[in-house]
Amino acid sequence: MVIDKELYKMIFKRKSFRRFNGTLKLSDDEICDIDKKVKNLISLVDNIKVKHRIVRREETTCKRGEYCLLIYSEEKEKFLLNIGYMFEQLDLYLASKDIGVCWYGMGKTQEPGYDNMKFVIMMALGKGQPSEFRRDYTKCKRKETQETWEGVSGLEAVAEASKYAPSACNTQPWKVVCEDNKLKIYRKTNIKSIMPKDKVPFYNSIDMGIFLCFLELALLHNNISFQRFLCKEEDKTELIPIAIYNLF
Structure with a gap:
């Protein structure tokens, strides 16, 4: 299976959100859609189990966004490569839905393990206005x-x-x-x-x-x-x- 080539256009819209719009909130439907999308991401390495949880930001040490998506994985060869490949698809997809994302590397969670898997990294999530996304990618x-x-x-x-x-x-x-x-x-x-x-x-x-x-x-x-x-x-x-x- 190959990744959805329609995500290509989001390369030029997405950005790493450092400041989120606190006046906008993610709806329950949007949270459900994120959860559904994660379950359909294309993996790079097929035999590595990956799990996720979506929690309120306050349940972590993250200082950005409204929610955090916590990523857990089996510790097999290339598991980190696999995580990046899979969840960048989500990053791009969420840009198409005006949902901002920040890969938050140093964040910690109250749940360092989940379903016998190790916590790897989190992504901060929050709703954004279209104007808050990148408008001129060449300025990166x-x-x-x-x-x-x-x-x-x-x-x-x-x-x-x-x-x-x-x-x-x-x-x-x-x-x-x-x-x-x-x-x-x-x-x-x-x-x-x-x-x-x-x-x-x-x-x-x-x-x-x-x-x-x-x-x-x-x-x-x-x-x-x-x-x-x-x-x-x-x-x-x-x-x-x-x-x-x-x-x-």
Whole structure:
């Protein structure tokens, strides 16, 4: 199964909400719709169990939004990559419904475990006005394409759209090498960030899943067929292999 290519247009509308509109409230129907959508997200790795809960913000340490969506997962290989890939689909979908989202990495919950699964990360949720979403995506602070892509010729539109993927503290840890109709995706390890050093690999692994979601949406939008292979990650290198895409 592939992700819904209709989400592509939301790449240019979504933003990470730092301030939510406190005058607007999510309805019970909207909460039910979010819950239903989560259950239909496309996973990156099929054999990893994922659960979620939607709670009032006050039940967490989060300071933003009206509700928090708490994400739990089995701790299997690539589970963080899987979380990013899955729930970025939700982020984009909610932008289409004028619901703001913030990936809230350092938040804590009263329920660190759920159904024998570990709490991974939360997303702050709140209703927004259409005008509160991004109106000019080119004003996003992102690295120049040549900093994150090699051999981009012919894939400029894909590179342009995918670089707007959100990441923890805007670290943008991805590196893409394009050669012989293949995209080789890596995670950089020499990342400078305000995050505690020991937390960077954790959150950047989620970021890479988010990036793969954006990348695939951009490929689908540009009618480029692909076959994805996830790599065995080697964490002793400056560039950790994440995935290889054969392009057709």
